[in-house]
Amino acid sequence: MIQYALVADIGGTNARFALCDKQNGAISHIDVLAGADFASFADATRHYLGSVSCKIKQACIAIAAPIKDGYINMPNTPWQFHVDELKQELALDALFVINDFEAISYALPMLEPSDLVKLGGDKPLKGSPNVIYGPGTGLGVAYTTTVNDQYIVLPSETGHAKTGPLHKDELPVFTQLFKMIEDVEGQTLISGQGIVNIYRALILSRNRTPVYDHPAKITELALAGSCQDCIDTLDFFCCYLGRFGGDLALSLNTWGGVYIAGGIAPKIIEFLKQSRFRQGFEDKGKQSDLLRPVPVYVIMHHNPGLLGAGFYLREIAVQCCGN
Numbered sequence: 001m002i003q004y005a006l007v008a009d010i011g012g013t014n015a016r017f018a019l020c021d022k023q024n025g026a027i028s029h030i031d032v033l034a035g036a037d038f039a040s041f042a043d044a045t046r047h048y049l050g051s052v053s054c055k056i057k058q059a060c061i062a063i064a065a066p067i068k069d070g071y072i073n074m075p076n077t078p079w080q081f082h083v084d085e086l087k088q089e090l091a092l093d094a095l096f097v098i099n100d101f102e103a104i105s106y107a108l109p110m111l112e113p114s115d116l117v118k119l120g121g122d123k124p125l126k127g128s129p130n131v132i133y134g135p136g137t138g139l140g141v142a143y144t145t146t147v148n149d150q151y152i153v154l155p156s157e158t159g160h161a162k163t164g165p166l167h168k169d170e171l172p173v174f175t176q177l178f179k180m181i182e183d184v185e186g187q188t189l190i191s192g193q194g195i196v197n198i199y200r201a202l203i204l205s206r207n208r209t210p211v212y213d214h215p216a217k218i219t220e221l222a223l224a225g226s227c228q229d230c231i232d233t234l235d236f237f238c239c240y241l242g243r244f245g246g247d248l249a250l251s252l253n254t255w256g257g258v259y260i261a262g263g264i265a266p267k268i269i270e271f272l273k274q275s276r277f278r279q280g281f282e283d284k285g286k287q288s289d290l291l292r293p294v295p296v297y298v299i300m301h302h303n304p305g306l307l308g309a310g311f312y313l314r315e316i317a318v319q320c321c322g323n
Contacts, residue, residue, distance in 0.1 A: 012137025134262030
């Protein structure tokens with residue numbers, strides 16, 4: 001008889017749930033729920049478990065929030081909870097909560113070549129660290145490295161690092177951004193809302209009134225080639241996506257590869273290939289030569305967070321906690 005554990009990947013907009021076969025790690029019964037439809041994470045979890053009619057005693061949750069002393073306060077959604085209290089509320093024997101990009105990092109070794117699209121660079125340098133980052137509702141970041149043949153994941157909140165203009169022609173856009181937003185950080189530009197922020201700042205810098213206020217619409221028009229303002233917006237976004245990735249690569253010498261996750265990059269993959277992404281990635285002055293050979297990959301797998309949460313539950317939690 002198959003024994004299942006619950007795995008979940010909770011972002012600022014959607015909550016993804018699935019069952020993980022504890023024997024082989026297979027993920028099944030995937031469902032995506034809108035976070036706004038539920039007052040709490042516990043409510044969303046009970047709704048999912050009611051739909052699968054399966055007795056669950058163990059769970060691993062990947063969540064887009066820092067985890068401090070067992071307390072989770074999600075920055076992009078009103079959900080808040082404490083791990084111990086949630087464990088009791090859901091009547092679980094074991095509950096593990098990890099950062100969402102930590103989960104994606106654990107999925108990295110399990111991805112197939114067909115799950116990746118390369119954006120320049122050469123071959124990965126074996127034994128070197130990797131960095132995984134990506135825009136969605138927010139901007140997630142994690143690093144991986146190997147110590148004594150053990151795969152190590154280092155979660156990070158670097159998506160909140162401050163950012164600014166690099167060239168003079170970007171100053172008009174940033175002047176408007178600083179008027180709109182008090183603290184301009186990575187996810188101010190590199191996120192779904194970031195696309196809107198860039199669009200508004202770009203149009204205002206051109207002394208015109210913004211028309212669109214949703215990232216999906218701006219992206220749609222850019223991909224269709226029917227609005228030059230939207231094309232310029234998405235290209236600016238791609239440039240900063242690359243620039244931020246280059247900064248991350250330099251921060252830990254991630255010559256093993258840079259991986260882009262999240263829901264946005266796969267949807268704009270063809271635009272991304274032709275954009276200023278790689279130019280932004282390598283635009284590091286005297287350090288540019290270090291970045292030219294570094295390969296960058298877009299993760300096209302639909303649910304790497306669920307895959308990684310299952311891996312953590314089956315492999316890491318057993319080693320660390322004996323569960």
